[in-house]
Amino acid sequence: MNKNWPLWEVFIRSKAGLNHKHVGSLHAADADMAIQNARDVYTRRNEGVSIWVVESTNIAASDPADSDQMYEPAKDKVYRHPTFYNLPDELKHM
Amino acid sequence: MDTALLEQHFNEKIDQDIRIEPKDWMPDHYRKTLIRQISQHAHSEIVGMLPEANWITRAPSLRRKAAALAKVQDEAGHGLYLYSACETLGVDRDDLFADLHSGKAKYSSIFNYPTLTWADMGAIGWLVDGAAIMNQVPLCRASYGPYARAMVRVCKEESFHQRQGYEIMLTLCNGSDEQKKMAQDALNRWWWPSLMMFGPTDKDSKHTEQSMRWRIKRFTNDELRQKFVDVTVPQAELLGLTVPDKDLKWNEERGHYDFGEIDWKEFFNVISGNGPCNKQRIEARKSAWDNGAWVREAANAHAEKKAKRKAA
Ligand SMILES: [Fe+2]
Ligand SMILES: [Fe+2]
Numbered sequence: 392m393n394k395n396w397p398l399w400e401v402f403i404r405s406k407a408g409l410n411h412k413h414v415g416s417l418h419a420a421d422a423d424m425a426i427q428n429a430r431d432v433y434t435r436r437n438e439g440v441s442i443w444v445v446e447s448t449n450i451a452a453s454d455p456a457d458s459d460q461m462y463e464p465a466k467d468k469v470y471r472h473p474t475f476y477n478l479p480d481e482l483k484h485m
Numbered sequence: 486m487d488t489a490l491l492e493q494h495f496n497e498k499i500d501q502d503i504r505i506e507p508k509d510w511m512p513d514h515y516r517k518t519l520i521r522q523i524s525q526h527a528h529s530e531i532v533g534m535l536p537e538a539n540w541i542t543r544a545p546s547l548r549r550k551a552a553a554l555a556k557v558q559d560e561a562g563h564g565l566y567l568y569s570a571c572e573t574l575g576v577d578r579d580d581l582f583a584d585l586h587s588g589k590a591k592y593s594s595i596f597n598y599p600t601l602t603w604a605d606m607g608a609i610g611w612l613v614d615g616a617a618i619m620n621q622v623p624l625c626r627a628s629y630g631p632y633a634r635a636m637v638r639v640c641k642e643e644s645f646h647q648r649q650g651y652e653i654m655l656t657l658c659n660g661s662d663e664q665k666k667m668a669q670d671a672l673n674r675w676w677w678p679s680l681m682m683f684g685p686t687d688k689d690s691k692h693t694e695q696s697m698r699w700r701i702k703r704f705t706n707d708e709l710r711q712k713f714v715d716v717t718v719p720q721a722e723l724l725g726l727t728v729p730d731k732d733l734k735w736n737e738e739r740g741h742y743d744f745g746e747i748d749w750k751e752f753f754n755v756i757s758g759n760g761p762c763n764k765q766r767i768e769a770r771k772s773a774w775d776n777g778a779w780v781r782e783a784a785n786a787h788a789e790k791k792a793k794r795k796a797a
Contacts (some may be wrong), residue, residue: 394785395579398572415635416569418578419787420781432565435558436642455509 396463397446401433405440411443419444499700504630507573518692519629520574522701524581527567528592532585532766534560536600537609545603552649553606559646563639570631586771588758594679594713597760604657604664604671610715611649612672612679617714618643620683623703632701651720657722665725672721673729680744681752683710689749714742 396418402411414428419425425444432440453461471476478485491510498505505511534557541557544550568578584590595613600606621643624636657668684690684706696702704712714733721728732745754760 395577396781396785398569414629415566415638417565420784421791424784424788432562435555435562448727452508455506 393470396420399429399444400447400450401425401429402443402445403429403433403439404443405438406440411441414438416447422446488636498700499628502628502700504633505628506630507782514695516574517620518696519632520571520576522692522696523567523571523574523632524576524584525591526592527564527571527581528559528585528614529596530564530567532565532592532596532770533613535607535766535769536596536598536743536762539600540603540606543603543770545608548655552645556610556646556649563642565634566635566638570629570635573631573663582774584654584773586767588767591756593682594752594755594760596683596766597755597762598674599762601674602667602671602697604654604667605675607650607653607657608671608675610648611647611654611720613652614643614646615717616679616682616713618647619709619716623709624701626700626703628700637783639694654724654726658726668724669726672726675783676729677751678755680710680714680747681755683707683713685749685752711741714744718742 396403397420398416399419399422400416401414403414404411419428422444426442429442429444434442448476459468465471492512493504495509495511495515498509505515536561537553537557541550541553544553568581571581572578581590585592593597595616600609618640621636621640625633625640627633627636654668654671657664663764687693687707690706693702697705718728718733730745732743734743736743755763758764
């Protein structure tokens with residue numbers, strides 16, 4: 392009975408048209424309470440128009456130790472960027 | 486990877502100002518230092534609500550009452566941002582609370598002084614939040630990501646705390662002789678404890694050097710204290726109040742104010758639990774925690790019942 396309230400991660404949309412962004416975490420007994428608490432803790436000054444909460448244990452994350460194999464391969468693929476291609480200055484609208 | 490290599494990689498990141506994030510490898514001592522500092526900071530925000538809550542019901546106008554209430558609510562928020570940053574280091578919030586309640590964990594010594602008059606609300610906003618801002622702004626660049634991000638939120642909110650405090654002082658100083666006297670009395674009592682908020686002198690601060698190396702801290706205690714004195718003395722002059730330090734003098738050569746010796750005996754005495762309100766503060770926290778136990782349990786029971794009903 393005496394278990395601690397679980398931890399929730401809080402994501403807030405600061406205004407319509409923007410995506411939800413992680414702002415921090417909090418403890419709550421359930422999702423409804425987590426949203427209520429998130430409102431009090433993270434939106435006291437109009438910081439949000441929408442709140443998502445996810446129980447922290449439900450988040451799967453990549454391991455920083457794998458960073459090299461995960462992100463290194465993208466680094467040398469400069470040809471994925473528009474500036475890689477040599478085109479004359481006279482060329483317009485491209 | 487062996488520890489030496491991991492540590493070297495960690496140090497390189499620190500030197501390049503690349504933030505350390507929760508799942509990154511970090512030396513044990515770095516983790517412990519952060520847990521100590523962030524939890525102390527969180528406790529200070531939470532205990533810091535108590536001296537001011539004392540005046541919410543007695544604020545002289547609705548305007549002041551609304552501001553006091555909003556400020557105290559912000560401090561609760563600051564505590565919560567910081568506890569959650571601290572938890573990313575692998576500690577449990579309930580253990581942090583237990584350390585506060587048992588006296589094992591420290592919090593800022595300033596909150597062990599009593600708030601005797603309404604002017605104290607002005608002096609606290611102006612000086613205590615002012616000193617806190619001075620401490621906290623460089624922490625927005627602390628090397629540990631969650632701490633730095635929490636500090637950005639905190640700093641955004643602190644500015645109004647200081648301004649409403651100064652406005653209270655200004656109003657009192659423009660009022661009757663009695664009111665002005667009250668403001669002076671509050672400055673007299675809060676000045677020195679505010680200077681103590683920056684911690685022991687550099688030569689006595691056992692954590693500073695390592696914390697600077699790890700870029701948790703960016704300035705030493707004495708540097709920040711000097712900065713605080715330099716900006717605050719002219720603010721006192723603007724109020725027409727006298728800073729209670731007979732050694733306070735502008736030093737042309739240094740480009741700083743010289744100021745008198747802090748009573749370090751008092752500082753260490755208050756830190757070690759013997760300030761005027763230490764007992765009262767911890768009692769208040771403990772009774773809030775104990776008397777709130779049934780609420781936490783009831784919320785759990787309600788959540789379980791709802792989950793069961795949903796599953797059925
Ligand atoms: Fe605060
Ligand atoms: Fe504050």
